[in-house]
Amino acid sequence: MLTLLRDLRRLRRDTALPQGRPASIAIRHVDAGSCNGCEHELTLATSPYVDLQRFGLGVVASPRHADVLLVTGPVTTRMREPLLTAYHAMPEPRRVAALGDCALGCNLLGSASELVGAVEELLPVDLRIPGCPPDPERIANALLALLEPS
Amino acid sequence: MSDHRERFALALSDGWRFADLHSTPTEIRTLLVRDDGRTLLERTPHAGSVPTIVDLAPAAGWDEREAHDRDGVRFEGHEPLRPLLDHDLRLDRWTVPVHGHDAHQVAVGPIHAGVIESGHFRFHVVGERILHLDARLFYKHRGLERAAEGRTLDEGLAYAARACGACAAANGIAYALACEDALGLAPTPQLARVRTLLLELERMWSHLNDIAAVCAGVGLAAGNNRFAALTERARRLNAALTGHRFLFGSVRVGGSDLLIERVVVHAAREEVEALREESRSAWRELLFNGSFQDRLPDVGVLDAANARILGAVGPAARAAGVAEDARAAASGLAYDGFAPVVPKRAAGDVRARLEQRALELLQTFEVLERLLEGRIGPADAAPGGVERPIGVGRVESARGATSCVVERDGDRVARLRLRTGSYANWPAVAHAAVGNLLPDFPLINKSFELCYACADR
Numbered sequence: 001m002l003t004l005l006r007d008l009r010r011l012r013r014d015t016a017l018p019q020g021r022p023a024s025i026a027i028r029h030v031d032a033g034s035c036n037g038c039e040h041e042l043t044l045a046t047s048p049y050v051d052l053q054r055f056g057l058g059v060v061a062s063p064r065h066a067d068v069l070l071v072t073g074p075v076t077t078r079m080r081e082p083l084l085t086a087y088h089a090m091p092e093p094r095r096v097a098a099l100g101d102c103a104l105g106c107n108l109l110g111s112a113s114e115l116v117g118a119v120e121e122l123l124p125v126d127l128r129i130p131g132c133p134p135d136p137e138r139i140a141n142a143l144l145a146l147l148e149p150s
Numbered sequence: 151m152s153d154h155r156e157r158f159a160l161a162l163s164d165g166w167r168f169a170d171l172h173s174t175p176t177e178i179r180t181l182l183v184r185d186d187g188r189t190l191l192e193r194t195p196h197a198g199s200v201p202t203i204v205d206l207a208p209a210a211g212w213d214e215r216e217a218h219d220r221d222g223v224r225f226e227g228h229e230p231l232r233p234l235l236d237h238d239l240r241l242d243r244w245t246v247p248v249h250g251h252d253a254h255q256v257a258v259g260p261i262h263a264g265v266i267e268s269g270h271f272r273f274h275v276v277g278e279r280i281l282h283l284d285a286r287l288f289y290k291h292r293g294l295e296r297a298a299e300g301r302t303l304d305e306g307l308a309y310a311a312r313a314c315g316a317c318a319a320a321n322g323i324a325y326a327l328a329c330e331d332a333l334g335l336a337p338t339p340q341l342a343r344v345r346t347l348l349l350e351l352e353r354m355w356s357h358l359n360d361i362a363a364v365c366a367g368v369g370l371a372a373g374n375n376r377f378a379a380l381t382e383r384a385r386r387l388n389a390a391l392t393g394h395r396f397l398f399g400s401v402r403v404g405g406s407d408l409l410i411e412r413v414v415v416h417a418a419r420e421e422v423e424a425l426r427e428e429s430r431s432a433w434r435e436l437l438f439n440g441s442f443q444d445r446l447p448d449v450g451v452l453d454a455a456n457a458r459i460l461g462a463v464g465p466a467a468r469a470a471g472v473a474e475d476a477r478a479a480a481s482g483l484a485y486d487g488f489a490p491v492v493p494k495r496a497a498g499d500v501r502a503r504l505e506q507r508a509l510e511l512l513q514t515f516e517v518l519e520r521l522l523e524g525r526i527g528p529a530d531a532a533p534g535g536v537e538r539p540i541g542v543g544r545v546e547s548a549r550g551a552t553s554c555v556v557e558r559d560g561d562r563v564a565r566l567r568l569r570t571g572s573y574a575n576w577p578a579v580a581h582a583a584v585g586n587l588l589p590d591f592p593l594i595n596k597s598f599e600l601c602y603a604c605a606d607r
């Protein structure tokens with residue numbers, strides 16, 4: 001067993017693969033009322049052209065496993081509670097990213113009674129990713145900033 | 151007042167089909183369509199109550215529930231009239247009671263485990279077998295239709311188009327056609343061409359995406375990656391042609407401002423040809439992947455009879471053998487000679503819905519190659535028709551027939567109604583889930599690949 005581990009370590013050291021970044025980030029996405037455009041671009045950010053996973057950025061199934069809450073859409077009144085619940089379920093330290101103009105409160109469409117508005121109205125936003133929708137490369141570039149030591 | 155029901159029954163026996171029902175504070179409006187594409191809008195004053203038509207057209211179930219939530223209209227005979235838009239009501243008000251040995255509920259959502267839109271599903275199960283599914287959507291309800299009221303007809307377009315990013319062209323064009331119908335304008339062949347191009351560009355990336363989604367649902371990473379890469383190329387093509395990956399801003403009421411030079415059109419045509427060839431080869435790989443193919447048949451069945459009863463539309467209905475496609479009789483668009491396709495094995499299961507996307511992609515490539523010929527310049531809708539207070543527009547989105555009804559007050563929106571293919575199909579998803587195992591639901595759901603945003607508005 002130990003020999004195997006030693007061999008594995010040597011193999012890793014000897015292969016010419018580039019060194020990975022020394023960090024990874026788990027992202028939980030919450031759609032707080034988007035038009036689905038931001039979701040479709042986020043989906044492609046994990047597809048072959050951009051492939052977020054290779055940078056150590058992965059979308060995880062539960063907020064309990066997440067470092068970052070990535071929120072899309074203008075927050076609707078109906079998504080207010082679920083969004084807060086997801087946030088409070090996250091371990092600390094936790095960060096919030098607002099994805100797309102709607103999440104940033106720009107150019108909102110809808111009835112005032114149905115919208116809370118920008119994500120910022122509810123949660124402390126650490127990262128803003130503008131665009132309607134931002135394309136996969138822009139999403140990836142913005143998220144990569146989270147890997148830099150703050 | 152009860153003539154609402156009688157007139158509807160008469161129209162049905164006359165060959166009309168239900169397409170939409172919605173309310174205003176004073177009226178019930180029912181939209182009917184014929185195979186030849188003609189539409190008929192019936193208006194009835196309601197004074198708070200009308201007889202239901204849900205027994206004549208079960209497809210009107212959601213529409214009546216929405217009209218009740220929105221304008222307080224009661225539908226006599228529709229019992230129980232469960233809320234649709236309204237949340238925060240007792241569980242037993244919006245779920246169907248399911249009793250029996252070991253029957254229990256599993257609640258999923260509104261937040262799901264992947265990059266998925268928000269919506270709540272309440273499964274009634276015994277063990278892992280689904281007995282019944284109550285979907286509670288409208289978590290993303292933004293009140294777009296109401297917010298459009300009082301805006302100019304031009305401004306109103308955004309409220310329809312941005313209801314859904316995945317169907318922005320279809321919803322926008324349905325809205326523009328409705329406005330033009332009300333204004334007595336008819337699209338010229340040039341305008342018809344550019345709009346048809348937008349609709350098919352949208353269908354191309356959507357169908358590629360939907361095939362990728364089913365691969366993901368099965369856990370076939372190779373298929374998912376390959377079709378996701380093609381989806382990315384299709385969106386880049388959208389951007390090359392219109393400046394936007396989702397075609398936002400390309401639709402206008404009364405005309406089109408798109409200007410695409412001949413060389414760009416030519417390059418786009420070559421890219422469409424390349425995408426056709428590559429999706430063919432990617433599809434062949436899926437066909438020869440035995441373990442993938444074994445996962446698809448007999449899961450999530452929606453047969454033709456139920457598709458008709460529930461008013462299912464689009465690829466979901468055609469995969470069940472219902473050969474209906476709004477493109478076949480579309481007015482104001484360039485679909486001359488278009489005939490709907492259905493798969494040979496129209497079993498209405500996950501496999502048939504997947505195959506349906508592949509078949510429709512071939513049609514879409516063909517239409518695109520025909521339309522991507524020569525420069526695309528500004529185009530207009532020509533005056534000369536009859537002006538009226540309410541206009542109707544219908545298009546076939548990637549999810550199915552989408553109707554838009556616009557009532558105008560001069561050049562302003564008085565009432566907007568957008569009934570999308572997704573709205574029409576959600577009840578069919580709930581139906582198709584019954585009898586299947588709970589872990590199969592994500593796959594079934596992906597095989598319909600409906601938008602929540604489109605339904606919630």
Ligand code: SF4
Nearest residue numbers: 035037100101102132
């Ligand atoms: S920012 Fe644009 S794409 Fe994203 S949810 Fe809002 S309208 Fe849709």
